[in-house]
Amino acid sequence: MPAKPLKLIFAGTPEFAAIHLKALIESKHQLIGVYTQPDRPAGRGKKLHASPVKRLAQEAGVSVFQPRSLKDEQAQQQLAGLGADAMVVVAYGLILPQAVLDAPRLGCLNVHASLLPRWRGAAPIQRAIEAGDAQTGITIMQMDAGLDTGDMLATASCLIKEDTSAASLHNTLAGLGPPLLLDVLDRLPELQQSARKQDDQRATYASKIVKSEAQLDWTLDAASLDRAIRAFNPFPVCFSRVGSERVKVWLARVVGTNSLPEPPGTIIRADKQGIIVNCGKGQLAIQQLQLPGGKALSAEQVLNSRRQLFAPGQAFSPADESAN
Numbered sequence: 185m186p187a188k189p190l191k192l193i194f195a196g197t198p199e200f201a202a203i204h205l206k207a208l209i210e211s212k213h214q215l216i217g218v219y220t221q222p223d224r225p226a227g228r229g230k231k232l233h234a235s236p237v238k239r240l241a242q243e244a245g246v247s248v249f250q251p252r253s254l255k256d257e258q259a260q261q262q263l264a265g266l267g268a269d270a271m272v273v274v275a276y277g278l279i280l281p282q283a284v285l286d287a288p289r290l291g292c293l294n295v296h297a298s299l300l301p302r303w304r305g306a307a308p309i310q311r312a313i314e315a316g317d318a319q320t321g322i323t324i325m326q327m328d329a330g331l332d333t334g335d336m337l338a339t340a341s342c343l344i345k346e347d348t349s350a351a352s353l354h355n356t357l358a359g360l361g362p363p364l365l366l367d368v369l370d371r372l373p374e375l376q377q378s379a380r381k382q383d384d385q386r387a388t389y390a391s392k393i394v395k396s397e398a399q400l401d402w403t404l405d406a407a408s409l410d411r412a413i414r415a416f417n418p419f420p421v422c423f424s425r426v427g428s429e430r431v432k433v434w435l436a437r438v439v440g441t442n443s444l445p446e447p448p449g450t451i452i453r454a455d456k457q458g459i460i461v462n463c464g465k466g467q468l469a470i471q472q473l474q475l476p477g478g479k480a481l482s483a484e485q486v487l488n489s490r491r492q493l494f495a496p497g498q499a500f501s502p503a504d505e506s507a508n
Contacts, residue, residue, distance in 0.1 A: 187371070190372070192268060193272070194272050194274075196219075196220060196273065197277050198275050201274040205274075215241075217263075217268070220276070222252055223238070269289045294324070295323075299341060306391065310350050310390070310416065313349070313414050319343050324364060351418045403464040404464050409436070413433055426493060426494065427493055429493060439460060449499045449500040451496055451497065455484075
């Protein structure tokens with residue numbers, strides 16, 4: 185017997201959340217309200233911009249709520265007054281107090297971009313790549329008052345390959361999440377009865393990305409630098425300084441594992457295969473980079489006009505000199 189449609193509140197903010205919202209809009213379920221973060225200033229003009237979730241909800245004619253906090257009693261009463269069966273939360277960015285968690289009849293569900301308890305927190309996609317994990321996935325959990333600590337209802341996994349970036353993994357997980365969410369909603373009471381507790385002893389924390397992390401420390405091994413470059417693509421994008429230029433590095437690959445006598449950061453070779461840089465251990469070939477005021481180009485394109493900047497023997501600055 186098909187499960188009855190549910191009255192749902194959705195809470196989310198970025199594009200990853202909007203992809204899940206779209207699936208709910210197109211489903212049999214009834215969306216009775218969408219919560220998203222307040223509009224933020226963006227761009228050179230610092231004009232207020234609506235989140236991807238808000239734009240999609242407005243196009244679909246769903247009521248949008250943008251409280252600055254859900255700790256406010258009036259905001260909690262407004263949410264409870266919607267009379268939801270369940271609330272679906274995807275990268276919302278605001279803490280849900282216990283009063284909000286308890287408001288929907290079937291509680292609040294979270295779609296999280298990792299295989300919990302690994303990578304609880306704000307940046308699970310980036311941290312999984314940075315750490316060299318072989319796989320990750322989506323976990324849908326019953327939310328509790330902790331940070332991504334709730335009982336797990338369902339999971340779906342995928343591989344992290346040698347060329348996986350945060351951008352490509354985001355897209356893969358955004359494809360896994362919506363069908364898993366719809367399946368969970370169809371079997372929600374049953375899955376809540378069989379929910380699995382997380383093993384807190386195996387938990388890791390995916391701290392928020394800060395821009396200073398993206399500066400390349402050439403004393404590290406080439407494999408670690410390759411993972412960092414992929415983890416921070418498309419944000420905040422790894423960078424280093426050569427000469428007077430601050431260079432963003434979008435794509436690279438490991439091309440050597442042996443140590444060379446040249447200091448870390450030294451350019452060994454520069455040709456159509458890439459800009460080969462010596463690391464603490466091994467060598468990295470920069471394949472796509474961006475100079476100030478320009479766009480991301482292949483190494484071959486950059487060398488056509490700026491070959492001297494990347495001539496063998498030139499060196500990228502140590503990390504502590506390239507922060508600004």
